[in-house]
Amino acid sequence: MKQLLLILFFGSFISCNKGFSEKEKQEYMVKGNEIAQASFNELSTNLMTQMKAGGPAKAIPFCKDEALNILDELSKKHNAIVKRSSDQLRSCKIEPKERELEVIEAYKQSKENGEELLPIVEIDLENKKHFYAPIIVQAKCLTCHGKVNETMTVKTDSIIKSIYPFDIATGYSEGDVRGVWSITFN
Ligand code: HEC
Structure with missing residues (x-):
């Protein structure tokens, strides 16, 4: 029985990776990078417009x-x-998947080891292709994700806490791993 299960397990693993050639993997890598970059730009442009128009008091509700x-x-x-x-959420509408948390943990580990944080492309047991890339904290993110009383004002923190009472997405420094882009291709 044990052997049969092993065969089934490895069998499905092999059949899943069949048809996912290096070339295809590279194509998903390029596509994933493009989508993540375009998405970051879109969110960032919108956020910065709101910040200019009315600071965190306007930008935070906008994000929500x-x-x-x-x-x-x-x-x-x-x-x-x-x-x-x-792994440190502000929005309660995001449900992190186990695999995403593993990838975040691996990125944090790589950062600690001084390694480069490279995007990942992989295929799951249902034959779905996934792309992951790290989201790194920049100086401009600290206004709303920084350390209270240091890089983030008490006022901004209280606006955030009034909208997100369970927020744990503060306390970051520049260069920290904030999370991941998780893209699933259809
Ligand atoms: C004006 C304040 C503000 C700034 C500046 C800001 N964020 Fe956020 N961030 C938010 C809010 C509010 C949410 C929750 C959005 C929602 O409810 O969907 C959020 C959510 C996120 C999330 C989703 C995960 C979660 O915890 O909900 C990530 C990832 C994130 N921010 C990264 C960044 C990065 C990276 C930067 C800088 C490039 C940044 N943020 C700058 C306010 C901000």
Whole structure:
């Protein structure tokens, strides 16, 4: 019985990776990178427009109402599921998958070891292709994800806590791993 299960397990593994050639993998890598970059630009441009118009008091509610809609639009446009995932969430609408948490943990480990954080392309047991890339904290993110009383004001923190009472997405420094882009191709 044990042997049969092993054969089934490895059998499905091999058949899954069949047809996923190096060339195809590279194509998904390019596509994934393009989508992640375009999505980052879209969110960032919108966020910065709001910040200029009214600072965090305007940009935070905007993120709450629009971040997921913007990602939905991007998903439709690119014929893929475009998602941001994190192990320290602000939005309660994001459900991190086990694999995403593993990838985040691996990126954090790589960062600690001083290694380069490279995007990942892989295929799952249902033959779905996935792309992951790290989301790194930049200086401009600290306004809303930084350390309270250091890089983030108490006022901004209180606006965030009033909208997101369970927020744990603060305390970051520049260069930290904030989460991952998790793109599933249709
Ligand atoms: C004006 C404040 C503000 C700034 C600046 C900001 N964020 Fe956020 N961020 C938010 C809010 C609010 C949410 C929750 C959005 C929602 O409800 O969907 C969020 C959510 C996220 C999420 C999704 C995971 C989660 O915790 O919900 C990631 C990833 C993220 N931000 C990364 C960044 C990065 C990287 C930067 C800098 C490039 C940045 N943010 C800059 C306010 C901000």
